[in-house]
Amino acid sequence: MREELYQQTILEHNRNPRNFRKIEGATHVAEGYNPLCGDHLWVYMNVNANGVIEDAAFEGSGCAISKASASMMTSSLKGKTVDEARVLFEEFHKLVIGELKPDNQSNHLEKLAVFSGIWQYPARVKCASLSWHTMHGSLEKTKTVSTE
């Protein structure tokens, strides 16, 4: 049996997405698009001179998985440094393709581990990772990220 995809945490973040707004004049912005399902979002971040992410937010439309993932990502990034964000990006990527098992491998994912079962739904991995790729793109100054 596959692990339940629509866990309460994910459904709750879909219903009440955190940081669902635009940051005017953000230091980092990128647009993410998944042409396969039409998911489309923008990620905004304000990074200060010390490399700390002071604020993170997102806007756009998408399925419950992509929305919940963006909501949880922006929540977990606030207060982290850009270097820590890069580490989280790598860990989250490994998590959603099933290469990182949060229960027995050290990681910094905390609540994000709720996405640990998604590798069993290959068609949905891109939904969970869209906001992360977009965030990563904003750090690399890539304006538009496509997951296709």
Add this chain to the structure above:
Amino acid sequence: MTFDVQKLRQDFPNLSVKVHGKPLVYLDNAATTFKPRCMIDAISDHYSRETSNVHRGVHYLSEQATKAYEDSRQTVKQFLNAKSTQEIVFTRGTTESINLVAQSFGRAFLKEGDEILISYMEHHSNIVPWQMLCAQIGCVLKVVPINDRGGMIWDEFIRLLTPKTRLVSVVYVSNALGTINPVAQIVKEAHSRSIPVLIDGAQAVTYRPVDVQALDCDFFAFSGHKIFGPTGIGVLYGKQKLLESMPPYQGGGDMIASVSFAKTTYNVLPYKFEAGTPAIAEAIGLGAALRYVQSIGLDNMAAHKKDLLEHGTKVLSSIPGVRLIGTAEEKTSILSFVVEGIHPHDLGTIVDQEGVAIRTGHHCTQPVMEFFKVPATARASLAFYNTKEELDCLVKAVYKAKEIFK
């Protein structure tokens, strides 16, 4: 013959598969259809007994394979009621058929400023080849708008037929909406202005018998895999005179009469358009699939599907929060819908857990999604082997999704 759906279902081995421990309910027939045993056997027999190239060897197997391949062309000719097998070109599918017309007919006979007319409900495969042609030679793509039920706006079609229109290319049955376009009238109007017409028949060949002579269309394209045949094989029908006047699409073996470095002459129809070793087994499979369809009768299938469509429309629209997308008066058994508060992708995953296979997404018709202001839809598309009970399974699964997302 009597139409016994339970008996006919036994012809399709894939229907008895279980997914996630539940009996499969396959409602994604507009994407591709399941294959009857006789079609699978035809391919298997070819590879087991007569593997050979066609139109080349004088040995026994090559003669057998060539005969089977050409018999399939004869079957297609009868299926479409074409005048001659010379008008039946095997391609990889509808997409390649349209690309062939765009690159061969389009590049030879269209010039800068000429117009190609399509509709708003085209599949990307009847949009992008024309955009590519426009970029190459500077012709212009014009689009007939649709109304909010998903029907073509007739007055706009007439208005957009201008002295510059050189080709009309329209879908017969919309894969995203199920809309049936009045192709016979479209051909009539276009021909009265001497404009040739291509019909994208990918979803139409399972809807009703097609008679290209009665329709009088100039080109007709369809894919094997959407009519119970294999993937990788399709057909371009073209009127003989037109095909003869067109340059080859690809160069290579089989499409030539003679080759020298000084001058190469091309083969006769339809081989001029079939460069290289064709999809032999797939063509043979397509022939078997079409004969299977004819043995049951498209009219019998259509009558059953009409019942299914009525039932499906009723039970789906009775679910609170469900909105059907595409409610044209004339439509086939395609049910596109959205559920309030549930993204189609989430819906697709949840109903899949219940064993129900539907398509979710933009169905390669992004302009249609934009028109209806939805990012995507869920789509149940029915074949003659589906049942009302299966539609009820879909409804139950949608309620399950509503429960999760309440």
